[in-house]
Amino acid sequence: MAKATPSHTHTVSGWAAHDSSGKITPYTFKRRENGVDDVTIRILYCGICHTDLHYVKNDWGITMYPVVPGHEIIGVITKVGSNVKGFKEGDRAGVGCLAATCLDCEYCRSDQENYCQQLQFTYNGIFWDGSVTYGGYSTMIVADHRYVVHVPENLRMEGAAPLLCAGITVFSPMKDHGLVESGGKRIGVVGLGGLGHVAVKFGKAFGHHVTVISRSAGKEWEAKNRLGADEFLVSSDQEQMEAGKRTLDFVLDTVSGEHSLLPILELLKVNGTLFIVGAPNEPLQLPAFPLIFGKRTVKGGIIGGIRETQEMLDLCGKHDITCDVELIRPHQINQALDRLASNNVRYRFVIDIASASSSPL
Ligand SMILES: [Zn+2]
Ligand SMILES: [Zn+2]
Structure with missing residues (x-):
């Protein structure tokens, strides 16, 4: 069980790698309370990115275990902080790679926060409160609304998830x-x-x-x-x-x-x-x-800014563009990561997170 700071009171079911074998197993951890700037999202789908593979195996030597990967997150908002405008309960929402930036440098001020030097990622990052960030291989996430995007209603959610990265x-x-x-x-x-x-x-x-x-x-x-x-x-x-x-x-x-x-x-x-x-x-x-x-x-270049990500999703809605995905259940994550390592996927694995309750690992 992850050590929690006092405000970390949400118990969340997820899936994590615990060492460089990269094997993913069920993992229960804590997330922070929904703060005034946060939204809480019930995660429905999470894509599996090649980056996840690098982190679970510690290829870059920077992994903090246990790591809960996943930065192609789509779900439904269940809670909204008092400072949050533009999102409400029940909205379809997405979270990509960014969890926090400085909000003040020239890049943050010009919608290029993806180049902020203090950028912290959705997983294996350190949030403003000092806690380690955990990603979308989990049933819910609390995210600062400045890093959350709207997902057009006409897009299939599982196909839209990989758009986030x-x-x-x-x-x-x-x-x-x-x-x-x-x-x-x-x-x-x-x-x-x-x-x-x-x-x-x-x-x-x-x-x-x-x-x-x-x-x-x-x-x-x-x-x-x-x-x-x-x-x-x-x-x-x-x-x-x-x-x-x-x-x-x-x-x-x-x-x-x-x-x-x-x-x-x-x-x-x-x-x-x-x-x-x-x-x-x-x-x-x-x-x-x-x-x-x-x-x-x-x-x-690395990903894009949040405003640009929203523009992309809106255009995807207009042109009806989603990714071609293979939907898997959480107990198939390890198999999917193995197949991804040998480029055997057309073209993105997406985890059906909501199926977890009906199929325990
Ligand atoms: Zn990615
Ligand atoms: Zn910045």
């Missing part, structure tokens, strides 16, 4: 490069997983020509026919990659495994941008020649 991670770079407001560009998406498949949907909804670049030739049919991609390049096929040189304005690289940037950079037109959102454990080699000879830019 996977969705905003690919939306923010597109917004940053003017690809949301107007269409007609040629964009590339490297990797067709949890992030990539949403990027393809966004790209098509916003009116662009979308090329998927993947190692797996077997994904071509699905990329084109189910997700609507216009072209598909197999990254190991030199002929295809050669033919694709200088054809794209913008490329989003979602691959978290080791891979070579050279052939990807060469797909960009002069002045094109490669935006990296995948996080390989080992540094990627950055070749200078394709930058110099094509005046190309390489940059990266």
